[in-house]
Amino acid sequence: MAKTKPDQSSSDSELPFMAHLVELRDRLLRVVVAVMLIFLMLFSFANDLYTMLAGPLLAHLPKGGTMIATEVASPFLTPFKLALVASVFLAMPVILYHAWAFVAPGLYQHEKRLALPLMVSSIILFYAGMAFAYFVVFPLVFKFLVGIAPAGVTVMTDISRYLDFVLKMFFAFGLAFEVPIATIIVVATGITTPQSLADKRPYIIVGAFTLAMLLTPPDVISQVLLALPMLLLFEFGLYFSRMIIRNRKSEETDEAEETQASTTSAATTQSSSTMPAMPDEGEYRELSDEEMEAELDRAIAEEESLQKHTAHTDDEAGDETKPAGDQPEK
Numbered sequence: 046m047a048k049t050k051p052d053q054s055s056s057d058s059e060l061p062f063m064a065h066l067v068e069l070r071d072r073l074l075r076v077v078v079a080v081m082l083i084f085l086m087l088f089s090f091a092n093d094l095y096t097m098l099a100g101p102l103l104a105h106l107p108k109g110g111t112m113i114a115t116e117v118a119s120p121f122l123t124p125f126k127l128a129l130v131a132s133v134f135l136a137m138p139v140i141l142y143h144a145w146a147f148v149a150p151g152l153y154q155h156e157k158r159l160a161l162p163l164m165v166s167s168i169i170l171f172y173a174g175m176a177f178a179y180f181v182v183f184p185l186v187f188k189f190l191v192g193i194a195p196a197g198v199t200v201m202t203d204i205s206r207y208l209d210f211v212l213k214m215f216f217a218f219g220l221a222f223e224v225p226i227a228t229i230i231v232v233a234t235g236i237t238t239p240q241s242l243a244d245k246r247p248y249i250i251v252g253a254f255t256l257a258m259l260l261t262p263p264d265v266i267s268q269v270l271l272a273l274p275m276l277l278l279f280e281f282g283l284y285f286s287r288m289i290i291r292n293r294k295s296e297e298t299d300e301a302e303e304t305q306a307s308t309t310s311a312a313t314t315q316s317s318s319t320m321p322a323m324p325d326e327g328e329y330r331e332l333s334d335e336e337m338e339a340e341l342d343r344a345i346a347e348e349e350s351l352q353k354h355t356a357h358t359d360d361e362a363g364d365e366t367k368p369a370g371d372q373p374e375k
Contacts, residue, residue, distance in 0.1 A: 079139045080133055084128055084129055094128060101184050102191075105191045106191060110200060113202070114204050114205070119205050137171070145160070148160075171220075174218035175219050182271075186262065213260075214261070221257075221260075225279070228279060228282030228283060228285075229285055239287045242283055249279060254272045256271075257272040
């Protein structure tokens with residue numbers, strides 16, 4: 046059988062896809078290396094990190110109260126897990142940078158101008174949400190939960206369960222602080238408008254408290270402390286989304302005016318190149334009514350003078366052409 050040549054167009058179309066896969070693999074490897082380097086630096090301080098993380102709870106335990114480990118490997122695995130999760134959180138700028146570097150070549154210029162500030166803002170807001178949970182929410186929640194313990198009950202929290210609770214709260218508040226980013230994205234992509242979101246504000250308030258109820262422990266303090274920042278940040282996102290829409294409309298108006306001006310200029314240039322040359326101002330001047338009447342009288346006078354001259358010339362020519370016999374005899 047004759048050998049068939051490979052399809053050149055098929056190989057050309059597959060090559061960019063394979064190049065993207067290679068780039069994705071390289072960036073994932075860099076992300077893993079960054080996380081592992083941070084983990085190796087934090088692992089030796091894992092116990093100190095856990096002690097600092099448990100500070101809000103330990104500060105409100107009764108005198109002599111401690112935390113406990115109910116599993117055999119918990120004293121090792123729980124700080125290990127904390128160091129690993131902290132490494133991922135701290136490496137988040139590196140992770141988002143590589144994600145941005147992988148996606149950015151396929152974006153338009155106006156999309157890049159919007160996406161880069163949103164990415165930086167999302168990192169800052171996520172860390173702000175975690176800090177708000179640790180410094181504001183945890184002391185109030187643990188004081189409330191420990192204070193309502195029944196008489197005769199000693200509060201001794203398991204270290205692994207405490208870590209799971211804290212990580213859940215960090216994720217909930219970090220995600221809640223991303224509300225402005227989500228608001229700007231849905232408006233910038235054309236899914237909705239700022240006015241439509243403002244009209245649905247009552248439903249958004251109910252949704253914020255419902256989401257806070259699902260993400261927080263069953264206490265009113267943590268629920269309110271999560272819902273109120275969400276609503277406040279929603280208003281910030283609504284304000285900035287209106288600014289973005291206003292700037293976009295002004296840019297579109299400027300572009301339309303520039304396009305119209307360039308089109309008009311091109312049409313004027315083309316028409317001026319095709320029109321015959323007009324006389325200079327010194328050669329042509331519009332006459333007034335008096336000047337036009339004087340010019341008309343002059344033309345009539347010249348015409349009458351010309352007619353008289355023509356008639357006189359014809360008479361003389363007729364006299365010269367008369368025959369001699371017609372002249373009278375002397």
